[in-house]
Amino acid sequence: MVQIMLNLKPYKNLLKQHELSLTAVRLAVLETLEIHPHSDADKIFNIVKNKIATTSKQAIYKNLNALAERGIIREIKPKGRSSLYETRTGDNHHHLVCRQCGAVRDTDCFDHAPCLEPMCNHGFKVDEAEVIFWGLCPPCQKNLIKTERKEK
Numbered sequence: 164m165v166q167i168m169l170n171l172k173p174y175k176n177l178l179k180q181h182e183l184s185l186t187a188v189r190l191a192v193l194e195t196l197e198i199h200p201h202s203d204a205d206k207i208f209n210i211v212k213n214k215i216a217t218t219s220k221q222a223i224y225k226n227l228n229a230l231a232e233r234g235i236i237r238e239i240k241p242k243g244r245s246s247l248y249e250t251r252t253g254d255n256h257h258h259l260v261c262r263q264c265g266a267v268r269d270t271d272c273f274d275h276a277p278c279l280e281p282m283c284n285h286g287f288k289v290d291e292a293e294v295i296f297w298g299l300c301p302p303c304q305k306n307l308i309k310t311e312r313k314e315k
C-alpha cells in the first residue's frame with residue numbers, strides 16, 4: 164500500500180478548537196476520509212484497522228458521530244444505504260448516487276448555497292438543501308446497453 168502523507172495540521176487545529184483530543188484513531192479517521200471521501204463506517208474501520216490494530220468498530224462510530232456533530236465532517240444518508248462521510252463541509256454541495264453500483268460523486272451548488280429555494284418557506288430561514296440526484300453512472304450505463312444487446 165502506498166503511504167500518502169497528508170497535512171493534518173488544519174484538522175489538528177480544528178479538533179483543538181472543538182476541544183476534541185487528538186487521538187490517533189480520530190486523526191486516522193480524518194486522514195481516511197481525505198483520501199476516500201464518501202466512505203461508510205465499515206470501509207473506514209477496515210482502513211484504520213490496518214494502521215491501528217487495537218481500534219474497534221465502536222470506536223470508529225463514536226469518532227464519526229463526534230466529528231459529524233461538530234461539523235468537522237459531513238454525514239450523508241442515501242436511502243437504503245449506510246451513512247457516508249466526507250471532510251468537504253460547509254459548502255452545501257450535493258451528491259449524485261448511482262442506483263446500480265452505489266458510486267457517489269460531488270456536484271457543486273448551482274450558484275449560491277443553498278441553490279434550491281422552497282416554493283413557500285413558511286417563514287423558515289433556510290440555510291441548507293439536502294439533495295441527492297439518483298441515476299446510473301457512466302460504467303453502469305454502458306453495462307446496461309451491453310446486457311440489453313445480449314437480450315435481443
Ligand SMILES: [Zn+2]
Nearest residue numbers: 261264300303
Ligand atoms: Zn454505477
Ligand SMILES: [Zn+2]
Nearest residue numbers: 249251258269
Ligand atoms: Zn461530497
